[in-house]
Amino acid sequence: MERRNFFKLGLAGAGSIVLLNQAKALEYYPMPSDKKWAIIYGTWCGTSRDAAVWISEGMGGIANVFDVRENPDISAYDHLIIGGSIRAGVTSPELQEFIKKNKTILALKTRGLFAVCGNMRQPVGPKQTEALIDKHLSTLSGVSNVPSRVFLGRVTKSLMDPQSASMMKSMEDYDNLKRPECMAFGKEVLEGIKA
Numbered sequence: 778m779e780r781r782n783f784f785k786l787g788l789a790g791a792g793s794i795v796l797l798n799q800a801k802a803l804e805y806y807p808m809p810s811d812k813k814w815a816i817i818y819g820t821w822c823g824t825s826r827d828a829a830v831w832i833s834e835g836m837g838g839i840a841n842v843f844d845v846r847e848n849p850d851i852s853a854y855d856h857l858i859i860g861g862s863i864r865a866g867v868t869s870p871e872l873q874e875f876i877k878k879n880k881t882i883l884a885l886k887t888r889g890l891f892a893v894c895g896n897m898r899q900p901v902g903p904k905q906t907e908a909l910i911d912k913h914l915s916t917l918s919g920v921s922n923v924p925s926r927v928f929l930g931r932v933t934k935s936l937m938d939p940q941s942a943s944m945m946k947s948m949e950d951y952d953n954l955k956r957p958e959c960m961a962f963g964k965e966v967l968e969g970i971k972a
Contacts, residue, residue, distance in 0.1 A: 812855040812970075814840035819861035819872025824930045824954055825893045831956045832858060832891065835963025845875045851882055858966060859883065859918065860891030862930060863909055868892070868917075876917045887920040889966040893930040898953060901927045924969055926962045929953035 814836065818829040826844065833840040840858065843849040851857060859876070861868035876883060892909040894901075910925040931952035 813853060814856045814858070815849065815851060815854040816840045816842045816858045816860075817845055817849060817851065817872075817875070818842070818859070819845040819869040819875070820893075821862045821864055821869060822933055825860060825862040827956075828860070828891065828893050828928055828954060828959045829858075831959035832889075832963035832966075834956075835960030836967045839967075840963075845869070845872045848875070851879060851886070854886060856888045856970060857883065857886045858889040858891065858963075859887055859920075860889075860914065861893070863892050863894035863913075866908065867913060873917060876914075880917075880919055884919045887918060887923060888970060889923050889962070890914045890918070890920060890925040891962065892927045893954065894927060895930050895932060895953075898929070901929060924962065924966050926958075928955070928958055928962075 814833075816829040816833055818825040820826050826842075829842045833842050841849075841854075845861070859872075861872040867873070890910050892905075892914060894905065894909060905927045906925065909927050911921075915921045915925075931950075931954050932948060933950050933952075
């Protein structure tokens with residue numbers, strides 16, 4: 778290969794990498810926003826991850842979505858939504874620890890709270906909101922009077938740790954998490970800030 782062609786090929790390759798990196802930046806911000814949003818979630822086997830992504834979709838995709846196990850730095854964000862999957866009436870220990878560690882920032886910046894639970898496959902009502910949001914997430918974070926929602930979840934035993942899967946061996950897998958409900962919550966939170 779001639780040096781001239783080699784040089785042209787190298788420039789074309791470098792240019793494509795730059796364009797790909799710029800396109801990747803749009804992955805989390807398809808619509809520009811003057812405020813930085815993040816959704817922080819804790820999950821046992823992925824249900825809250827999906828809820829968080831769908832909440833962001835309802836906001837036009839402007840919120841970055843972080844698993845609490847990533848230990849995200851939330852100080853640069855203007856607005857936060859926090860939530861997680863429920864097991865035995867509480868969120869994951871990792872989410873609880875993150876909330877305790879960041880309680881001061883969360884108290885100032887949290888604009889929404891959510892929980893995802895199986896609820897024995899029964900509809901969610903005020904009782905679940907009181908137990909999981911008011912008496913759990915709100916109490917942990919010191920955040921109240923923000924939009925909140927409890928979503929029905931799902932069970933996928935193949936994604937559970939062996940001990941949990943064994944405890945639920947008589948239960949069938951199910952999926953009651955609804956994308957439109959999560960998106961509607963994201964829209965509600967965002968509209969509450971604009972009002």
